[in-house]
Amino acid sequence: MLADIIKYLACPVCAREMWSAGDTLRCAEGHAYDVAKQGYVSLLVGSRTPGTADSAAMVAARAEFLGTGHYAPLADALAESVRLRIVGANGREDDAFRRDRFSALPDAAAEKAYRSAAVARGAGTARQDADHAPEPVIVDAGAGTGYYLAAVLRAVDRGIGMAFDVSKHAVRRAARAHPRAGAFVADVWRPLPIRDGVADVVIDVFAPRNGPxxxxxxxxxxxxxxxxxxxxxxxxxxxxxxxxxVDEEKERRLARSLEGFDETERRTVEFDLELSPDEIAGVVGMGPSAWHTEATELTERISSFLSRFAVKKREKVTAKAAFHLSIFEASPRSRAVP
Known part of the structure; x- marks a missing residue:
């Protein structure tokens, strides 16, 4: 699948287009990036991994918990939202649907930019009708194990996914998440190694947001x-x-991180979780508290909680899952690529 994705990549050093040379990706300036045996590519500039990268233990906890299907309702809600953005009622994207579902293209210049992007994405000629539309491109910024991207790609018959995460442990798993996904080590806080104007949707699930x-x-x-x-x-x-x-400032931080965008839609996704003691440890271990609390202390807190409520090893504890799923579109005054 990597061969189908390379045309959308940009060299993280010089931003030039890239191509495949055996087990290496190269650009015209001579920068080269090896394809790991697990199928992913590190496009992280510099030799040091940022301290925000999830550890192997955190990634393993996340993969095990997500594998139980506890967060499947959230994955399904996200996948359906992406599908509705990309395909019409007849199962394919068309211009009428695009103008209805997306913010209407504001002027002829924007339409020309859209069609130019289609050509750059490998469409061959400017799009004349929906049957020859370029493949949808979904970018997952901070993809983790690729769990949510895989759900999205299963819901969208055509198209490819690009998973980016700063943790190589997570990206190794993301590389195997779906046949139409490619996985790359990259820091979302830095310029993304992606060409201009190629993504139909960017998904960001519990991850940093780089609005520009x-x-x-x-x-x-x-x-x-x-x-x-x-x-x-x-x-x-x-x-x-x-x-x-969740602190009271979170909403303000979200708005600031996506300056230049308007929140055009929001829904709340809520459902109950029936968690075993091991699953409680898993959901805690993959969350932000794992960064700020020693593992031994978290284990002690969980043990104390289970003892206070006399929860046995095979018994379940009911907890609530609650999320906001928000859709942002570029503000009319800032739709032009900066």
Missing amino acids: EFRRVLRPGGAVMVVTPAQAHLSPLVQELGLLS
């Missing part, structure tokens, strides 16, 4: 879909275990 870069890589009419925890998420575990909670 999201605007740059999105095509006209594209959207950013952001998932954040709601105030009620993981109650009563947050209170009982002393976990980090």
